[in-house]
Amino acid sequence: EAEVAQSPRYKITEKSQAVAFWCDPISGHATLYWYRQILGQGPELLVQFQDESVVDDSQLPKDRFSAERLKGVDSTLKIQPAELGDSAMYLCASTRGGKDTQYFGPGTRLTVL
């Protein structure tokens, strides 16, 4: 069964450093989501792509976060500079589109020291 791939699985960094996360959605899935999950809470959307275009980035802290999906396939989420409050699980999900089921990757657990 096809899965959403994410790397790295764990990342420890110091504040003010740059970090990047990668996501490869299920083949053929046009819609890709990045969610952030703070410990003890449910995931919250950061950015949504339809193919290579951003559909919703209203909750993305654009002063330090950026996301791209240049060829409409895999995607990268970057944080620069990282802050202590960015420590969280970063989850990628994909769907064929519309009202279809969202499938989640294993996540990247970020710790900022």
Place this chain on the structure above:
Amino acid sequence: GIQVEQSPPDLILQEGANSTLRCNFSDSVNNLQWFHQNPWGQLINLFYIPSGTKQNGRLSATTVATERYSLLYISSSQTTDSGVYFCAVPSFGNEKLTFGTGTRLTIIP
């Protein structure tokens, strides 16, 4: 935006027991998903259930969209059922998911 609340927040059960988890949402929705988040953080799809009842092994789910709630039933609990259960509903238009507050289930051997 839509509000999604789950109850109970925590549930501790003996292995073999049955449980019912509830998800209430504040507005009309066109679908609803249930997830199990395992101790490693992976979100595993359980059900995509906009309305009606579905069953998958020991798990079943019922959504009553007109009354804005969904129920997840777990029968004959096993220790591997431990984790956090989330329901999530999409926003109209871009289908981004709003997650509930979660129910942490602990199954004791």
